[in-house]
Amino acid sequence: MKLSNLLNSELIFLDIDHQNKDSAIESIIDKLCETDKTLNNSTIVDLIQKREKLCSTALDNYVAIPHTKIPGISRTRACLGICQEGVDFGSIDELKTKILILILHPENTDNHHLDILRSVATIFAKKNVVSEILSLNDKNLIYQIIQTNE
Numbered sequence: 773m774k775l776s777n778l779l780n781s782e783l784i785f786l787d788i789d790h791q792n793k794d795s796a797i798e799s800i801i802d803k804l805c806e807t808d809k810t811l812n813n814s815t816i817v818d819l820i821q822k823r824e825k826l827c828s829t830a831l832d833n834y835v836a837i838p839h840t841k842i843p844g845i846s847r848t849r850a851c852l853g854i855c856q857e858g859v860d861f862g863s864i865d866e867l868k869t870k871i872l873i874l875i876l877h878p879e880n881t882d883n884h885h886l887d888i889l890r891s892v893a894t895i896f897a898k899k900n901v902v903s904e905i906l907s908l909n910d911k912n913l914i915y916q917i918i919q920t921n922e
Contacts (some may be wrong), residue, residue: 773848773884773887773891774922775850775891775895775918775922776915776919776922778849778850778875778888779850779851779852779915779918781912781914781915782807782911783804783807783850783851783852784851784852784853784911784914784915785799785800785803785852785853785854786854786909786911787854788800788803788853788854788855788859788872789855790855790856790857790858790859791859792860793824793859793860793861796853796855796859796869796872797817797820797821797824797838798817799853800838800851800853800872800874801816801817801820801874803851803853804816804851804874807851808849811842811845811849811876812844815842816840816842819840819841819842820839820840822840823838823839823840824838828861828862828863829861830861830862830863830864830869831863831864831893831897832863832864832865832867833865833867833896833897833899833902834858834863834867834868834870834871834902834906835870835871835872835873835892835896835902836861836863836869836871836872836873837872837873837874837875837889837892837893838872838873838874838875839874839875839876839885840876840877841876841877841878841879842876842877842878842879844879845876845878845879846878847878848875848876848877848878848881848884848888849875849876850873850874850875850876850888851873851874852871852872852874852914852918853871853872853873854870854871854872854905854906854914855869855870855871855872856870856906857870858870871896871902871905871906873892873896875888875889875892891922894921895918895921895922898921901917901921904917905918
């Protein structure tokens, strides 16, 4: 499954909190839950933060992919948040995370989440793609760049 199958421009958020890792996670989850009222904000925050304590989901190149399985959801959800100031997510390259791709999977899912993670890693490993996305303030253009680079 491709990331663009899970996203649309309404699920791209341009103003993620940058105070610290926890506030950035809470900010993107709050925004996702505002667009999808069926999601339980506190459950998602708790599970994502527990996942992050096990091992940071930060990649290099300014990107992190916080993800977890959520009981009670029937399909995978995703959103993308941008924090121009950057947040320390503990990335290997020691750069602050500026792009967060939050992915929530149903609890009883097969390994299709690995395909999604692979899609995200492929897109955001390209430095020119990350630079272009960070230079934009238009959700529709960001979504088009993601579609083009899958």
